[in-house]
Amino acid sequence: MSETITIYCKNNNTYKEVPIGSSLLDIYALVGAPLRLRPMNAQVNNKTEGLSFRCWHPKDVEYVDYSQLSGMRTYVRSLCHIFSKAVNDVLPSATLNLEHPISKGYYCVIHNGKNIDEETIGKIKKRMCEIIDADLPFRLKTVRTADAAVLFRERGMNDKARLIESAGMPYTSYYDLDGYINYFYGCLTPSTGYVRLFDLVPYFDGVLLRVPQRGNPLELEPVIRQDKMFQVYKEHLTLQRTVGLDNVGDLNRAIEKGLSSEIVMVSEAMQEKQVAKIAEEIASRYDDGIRIVLISGPSSSGKTTFCKRLEVQLITNLIHPVSLSLDDYFLNREDTPKDETGEYDFESLYALDLPYFNSELQKLLSGEEIDVPSFDFETGRRVYKGKKLKMHQNSILVIEGIHALNPELTSMIEDRYKYRVYVSVLTSISLDNHNWIPTTDNRLLRRIIRDYRFRGYSARDTIARWPSVRRGEDKWIFPYQENADAMFNSAMLYELAALRKFAEPILGEVRECDPENAEAYRLLRFLRYFNYIPDVGLPGTSLLREFLGGGSFRY
Template identity: 40%
Template sequence: MDTVSVNVDGYGEVAVPAGTSAELVLEQANIEAASRPKKNAFPPLAVLINNELAPLSAPIGAPCSIKPVYPDSPMGTEVYRRSLCFILALAAREIVPSRRLTVSMAIGNGYYHYFDDNEPVSAQLLEALSRRMRELVLSDLPIRIVTRAWEEALEYFKTSNQSDTLALMEYINDPFIQMNECNGFRDFHIAPLVPRTGLLSVWELVPYRRGMLLRFPHTKTPYEMDPFSDVPVLYDIAEEYEHKARILNAESVGALNRINQSGNIQDFILVAEALQNKKLALIADRIAEKSDKTKVVLIAGPSSSGKTTTAKKLAIQLKVLGFRPIHIELDNYFVDRSRTPLDKDGKPDFECLEALDIEYLNQQLLDLFDGKEVELPLYDFKSGTRKASGRKISLSNNEILILEGIHGLNDRLTPHIPAENKLKIYVSALTQLNIDDHNRVRTTDYRLLRRMVRDYNFRGHSAQATLGMWSSVQRGERLYIFPFQGSADIAFNSALDYELGVLKVFAEPLLQAVKPQHDEYPDARRIQAFISRISPISPQYVPSDSILREFIGGSVFKY
């Protein structure tokens, strides 16, 4: 029998028979390294084979490198969460086979689930689902990957009432389809799951609105549950988006593909843009209703949420109502670089609140509210100093300030401004577009695709560079944006139902340039696999004032 040499991260080289599973390779490596201390206290959930995420059951057929994926890593967290969604879908199929379970958005450390008949989840059903999931975990059942002919897989999804998965199958012409299987239940194989249900011991299933929240541990503490902290504004966005998706008849990737292939995508785009513009008009109306007290509109949101274009489009809607919006850039209120706080690596931390001259900003705002004229500052990034801009402004009865920046929702940015004079808007791209019935599009991936395309088009950055900095971007969001999202007066969802098809056109060749030896390769391959299931949409159909133009170029707005 042929043998292959495998380099196991942290343990060295082992020789195994060709076809040995990755899990058995790791076990052999552990046995050979028994005299050394364990590298991780947790069991592996999956594996990286030549830097590509794979299930532990993956056979090793050629010399390669292997790295275990543990639950206290971002990749391990995703494997754990997908696997929990799978066993919830399994339990729902066994207990209420006639009802179609759908996964929705992330709320805190949990995924919102509901049944598409819109009947609330009763306490009895919730308890039955929880009990069955616990039984599945205790039984430690294998979760296998099985391969079936396209026709057989199609027939299974028809009989099991998985309509979103059926729609996805229409864009797939592979002769064989991989499916996850456990206890007779099958689901479309999107990405690796854990090999056994017994590895999924920590979770909560709690009632939430008309559905339920499947909660899971934080990455840093993979076998401990954190207390639940609700963010109602996120649910409000989800509910509004869900209603919009029904109007557009596009609640999944497969449904979007159908519309695109039918030749109706241009009309679809126009309606999607009109719905978003209508929302901005409603926000402008609300600002107008409060204009007797509102002096400044604060706009904040995570990276690539479309804050800048949202601010510009909102300004137009305010002009329609007779206002004269004045846009103030918070970047011009940076303290001199010599006073900028340093991060843990000793580099200037321009994202922390202390990098801004809070007192100076607040004094200028108060002066404006008192009817005085102020000269706005201008920050010179080359010299790292602030100077006078020569731009002088004052507020009359029909003028209103718009401040856009990452700290807009944090009251520590404007501590001297009375609450009734502020209106805070949270902007994010919270897509409700699912891959199929039980697999969701990650909001962070949605924004990452936007960022990747914009970085390449306007900053000359490769996909590898964007992927490499993304974890740092997310850390900043967790510190400076997400803790304050619940304090927003208004939430605006900048996601457009069709944009993944457009972003695919730009992102696919960029991702192909990331190679197996790069640290960013696992994420590149994961996103490649995700967008491969989306039918491409021509960028020429995107209106010139669309938020999407902020990322792909060709906007009527200046940035």
């Protein structure tokens, strides 16, 4: 009789004796295939593993489909491997760059010495469908990093060779798909047949890889034009290529050569140039009636520091800024709306006292002095501490908050008085040509550090809260981002290398038995790709100081 181990399946609260060494895919059938949709991966003792992972000891297992974020990541990575192989098959001499998420999909550029027409896109899509229909296995192989680097260089994948060499890990795992090899950060599905729904369409001078909706994974995400955001990404990619930092492997090499200070200075100068440009644009429209600057953006985008730096630049343009924070206009706790779970919904626009806020706004614009409230988050009530505000002849009102770009917030004020700025972390540097860095990971790492250092929250607390924050952003922030007159990218080329030493010990406090460990462990593995940059060289006005401390501004 063969030896067995006990597997506990969290999906259906089932204990099952299975043959030792069984794969997660084999175990899935043995525990009764508990998911409605096909599994993409599984959380094994609160760590994400691919379905080919074999269990040699008793484990807790929770299967994940692509309606969950972790499952969707696995789906998209697998689709990208199929896409890159199809491009290689159709255009063997071409280089593919999977650049960044945009318009509910992923923007990609195929470099082939000429523009890629719709006929060529159609051939690539047809080849992708053939690969999927063949249900070819993704074969995971682990070799010494030096040997993997040789393999990648032989195939012209120098970006991947630089990444794995500079990350300093002795062994490297890569995936083989019918003789075509690729490297991905994270697991793939067992085979190509798991990836059925996708589309490939022309988008600007590249293509948009379309993926399923997480909320309704049997339908594709709609294509939403995000022209302004696209242009911001393009500007930052141009800067990267100007300084020779196409990806993280290049960044690590530059750090090894002692060029950290130069990278920091260029990144900070680029941001200051952006802030100055926005201030000059506002000043140029001041005579046309602009009196309110509305600044919005998702969590941990650096809105507060951006506001402070913008105010400095407005003063240099002879305009006097006066500021308001939407956080001071929350309703008293008992009047706050609740979400579908019965919890207070602090992300909702209607958690703000809109009538009161608009009446105060009208008073300010008409030259009256107002008493500025302060919201006491501990007691959940609005209080007054004697702060007063009045606009003068050369004043402009700067309003910051997650709902600032929502037209309903300032519906009583004519648009001709408003200038809107959207602040976000549009991470443009990639791990390599086929592995972009999710902007949400960048923001989550900022928030984990800030919450731990200044708000008394553990990494576990922040990770547990993050899905709710993301839902609020999807509903209340992202739909209005293209309303902006200007977009400010608060991501910097060097910042993940600077955040690493702060984030690692905080993430390391999450216990293996905690459900949040899967995300903490993933982020720790991700940070290993970055060589350290010391924070001592960061200027006091750096946007990162909002999260790390030690800055010139008072928060």
